[in-house]
Amino acid sequence: MSQAAPRRTPAGSRTVPRGAADAAAVSLRLAAEHPGARTELDHRDAFELLVATVLSAQTTDARVNSLTPALFGRWPGPAALAAAPEEEVAALLRPLGMGPTRARRVVGLAAALLRDHGGVVPDDQAALEALPGVGRKTAHVVRGAWFGHELLAVDTHVGRLARRLGWTAATDPRAVEKDVVARVAADGAPGELTRLGLRLILHGRRVCTARAPRCEDCVLADLCPSAGAAA
Numbered sequence: 001m002s003q004a005a006p007r008r009t010p011a012g013s014r015t016v017p018r019g020a021a022d023a024a025a026v027s028l029r030l031a032a033e034h035p036g037a038r039t040e041l042d043h044r045d046a047f048e049l050l051v052a053t054v055l056s057a058q059t060t061d062a063r064v065n066s067l068t069p070a071l072f073g074r075w076p077g078p079a080a081l082a083a084a085p086e087e088e089v090a091a092l093l094r095p096l097g098m099g100p101t102r103a104r105r106v107v108g109l110a111a112a113l114l115r116d117h118g119g120v121v122p123d124d125q126a127a128l129e130a131l132p133g134v135g136r137k138t139a140h141v142v143r144g145a146w147f148g149h150e151l152l153a154v155d156t157h158v159g160r161l162a163r164r165l166g167w168t169a170a171t172d173p174r175a176v177e178k179d180v181v182a183r184v185a186a187d188g189a190p191g192e193l194t195r196l197g198l199r200l201i202l203h204g205r206r207v208c209t210a211r212a213p214r215c216e217d218c219v220l221a222d223l224c225p226s227a228g229a230a231a
C-alpha cells in the first residue's frame with residue numbers, strides 16, 4: 001500500500017501514517033461505539049455458553065438463542081444432554097440446519113465433558129480443545145467471556161475486519177490472531193482482547209459487512225486503509 005501524509009485521529013492526539021489503522025485509536029472508537037459489548041449468545045453458565053458457541057457454527061446467534069431455552073429446558077446440564085436421544089435433539093435443532101450433525105456434536109460434547117471433567121467446563125485451553133467439536137475459537141470465546149481471560153476469538157468478522165484495517169494479510173485464523181495481538185501490543189492499544197474481538201464482530205455485523213461495507217457511516221473511516229475500497 002502506498003504511503004501518504006499522516007493524519008490526526010479525532011479519538012486522540014495521535015498521528016499515524018496511512019497504512020494499517022492505528023489499533024489504539026480503533027479500540028477507542030469501537031469502545032465508544034459498543035461500550036457494553038458482550039457475547040450475543042444467551043447463556044446462564046459456562047456449559048450453556050460452550051454448547052451455544054458450538055451450535056453457532058454456520059448460523060446466527062439469534063437463531064441459536066431462539067432454540068437454546070428449549071434445549072436447556074428439556075436437557076439441563078451435561079448429564080441430561082449426554083443422555084438425551086440424539087434424534088430428539090436433532091428434531092429440536094432442525095431449524096438451524098444440519099440437525100443430526102449438530103445433535104451428534106452437542107450430545108458428544110456433553111458426554112466427553114461428563115467423562116473427562118465431571119461435567120465441569122475446564123478453564124484450560126488444551127483441555128477445552130480436546131473436547132469434540134471445540135476448537136481454538138470456541139475455547140477462546142468461553143475462556144474470554146466466562147472466565148475473564150483476555151483472548152481474541154477469531155471468527156469470519158474479526159478476520160475480515162483485521163484484513164481491511166491492514167492488520168494482517170492472513171486468512172488462517174491462527175495467523176490472524178497472531179498478527180492482531182502483535183498489532184495491539186505495538187500500537188499500545190488497551191489489552192482488552194476479548195472485548196476488542198466482540199466489538200470487531202459487532203462492527204462487522206452492523207457496519208463493515210462482507211458484501212456491502214457502509215464506509216460512509218463508519219466511525220473508523222478516517223483510520224481505515226480500505227475505506228471506500230473494501231468489497
Ligand code: SF4
Pocket residue numbers: 164165207208209213214215216218219220221222224225226227228230
Ligand atoms: S466499513 Fe469501511 S471504513 Fe469501516 S472498517 Fe470497514 S472497510 Fe474500513
